Amino acid sequence: MSEIRAEMVANVWQVVAAQGQQVHDGDTLVILESMKMEIPVLAESDGTLTKLAVAEGDVIQEGDLIAVIE
């Protein structure tokens, strides 16, 4: 299981992947916005996206869970 957590405070700009979807290492799951930049959050392994913990428009803090891949 791979947990993907936020590395900084950010706004969730776009949710690209869907829960239950098969993803591959390097796939874009979510795009965050921080410091006026777009910051893609990538899958860190192959697997199934079993949990997507954020929604577009959310404000997330450093360390917050974004997604779980199993």
Next chain:
Amino acid sequence: MPLAAGLRASVRVVVGESDTAPALGSGDVPVLGTPRLLALAEAATVAAVAPQLASGQTTVGTSVTMEHRRASPVGSSLVIEAELTEVDGPRLAFSFVAREEHPRIAREEHPRAQAPGPEVPVTEAPGAPAPGAQAPGAQAPGADAPGGDERVVGAGTIERVVVSRERFLARAAAHHPGPR
């Protein structure tokens, strides 16, 4: 040419009434307002890199440190020079310095500007360097030029990021959909 440290640009201005703190709503002394100085410095940073950006790209400001050291009455002629000092992916760091080109040329023409010691108030952020001190990493372009310091009106650093203009506006609109 790719974006690389060393790119420079400058802007010039003759301080007019519309540039003063009262006109900007930032103070009540009729000298160059600090917000106007910052706007000029930002304009110089934009100009420094604009020719090197791809079509559809622009830069937006994210961080500023600035010292506004000297008052500039209406009629003062200033040059504000910015230099790209660091490139880290989309993040750009600049330093800038503003100098009087012809110090106080307007004294006779604008007697109101002769009020003794019209200092521009500077609000310091906690931990900011004392006025007149060199901020860390704030080596401004040409700051070591001979005879330059006595004409320095302000100096500082600005950070910007390179973004897609279209996508940036789309994100901004999504955050602020406006009146319904």
